[in-house]
Amino acid sequence: GNSVTQMEGPVTLSEEAFLTINCTYTATGYPSLFWYVQYPGEGLQLLLKATKADDKGSNKGFEATYRKETTSFHLEKGSVQVSDSAVYFCALSDGGGADGLTFGKGTHLIIQP
Amino acid sequence: DAGVIQSPRHEVTEMGQEVTLRCKPISGHNSLFWYRQTMMRGLELLIYFNNNVPIDDSGMPEDRFSAKMPNASFSTLKIQPSEPRDSAVYFCASRQGNYGYTFGSGTRLTVV
Numbered sequence: 715g716n717s718v719t720q721m722e723g724p725v726t727l728s729e730e731a732f733l734t735i736n737c738t739y740t741a742t743g744y745p746s747l748f749w750y751v752q753y754p755g756e757g758l759q760l761l762l763k764a765t766k767a768d769d770k771g772s773n774k775g776f777e778a779t780y781r782k783e784t785t786s787f788h789l790e791k792g793s794v795q796v797s798d799s800a801v802y803f804c805a806l807s808d809g810g811g812a813d814g815l816t817f818g819k820g821t822h823l824i825i826q827p
Numbered sequence: 828d829a830g831v832i833q834s835p836r837h838e839v840t841e842m843g844q845e846v847t848l849r850c851k852p853i854s855g856h857n858s859l860f861w862y863r864q865t866m867m868r869g870l871e872l873l874i875y876f877n878n879n880v881p882i883d884d885s886g887m888p889e890d891r892f893s894a895k896m897p898n899a900s901f902s903t904l905k906i907q908p909s910e911p912r913d914s915a916v917y918f919c920a921s922r923q924g925n926y927g928y929t930f931g932s933g934t935r936l937t938v939v
Binding site: 748750756757758759760763803813814815816817818819820 | 831860862869870872875883886918920927928929930931932933
């Protein structure tokens with residue numbers, strides 16, 4: 715079956731530090747890959763996505779590249795801000811139909827001023 | 828667009844009571860998903876609908892859980908009878924075709 719593994723948290727960084735959150739996946743087909751962000755007390759918001767190998771998703775300074783050879787979709791940001799503090803979820807969707815998302819456990823990111 | 832609307836935002840109920848969670852998807856979205864989020868298990872897909880028809884309910888934990896989608900603009904998730912281990916945040920999400928999923932703000936359920 716499908717699965718997503720992401721690094722355990724919490725991850726604590728200082729403002730303006732470089733961020734990497736690792737994500738690897740297992741899927742039977744050619745999945746689409748996503749990063750979602752969840753702020754306290756809120757639902758999940760789509761941060762970025764990539765639908766095929768070597769695609770790069772980007773949004774709000776965050777980037778992730780779909781690496782089929784390493785089955786990875788690591789999230790990066792060059793300079794984090796306090797407002798980036800949230801829980802980040804890596805997820806995959808297997809196929810283009812109306813299937814559900816398989817999520818990783820989530821990584822709690824804490825940015826200190 | 829108001830997004831995916833869930834109600835109530837918070838629900839506290841006693842063990843054994845019936846609980847009904849409600850969801851209004853984004854107009855025009857043809858797929859609807861119910862997820863449960865807990866600290867121990869993370870985000871789990873419970874059931875999803877395509878064009879109002881249940882496609883996969885293999886994630887529904889027990890017969891105490893049921894979900895319906897009587898029309899394209901409304902879905903319910905019912906737990907009867909509720910138990911303390913059902914305490915979680917329940918999210919509804921909708922999707923149109925290959926576009927991204929849009930999540931509601933969730934219902935935080937506490938069963939005491």
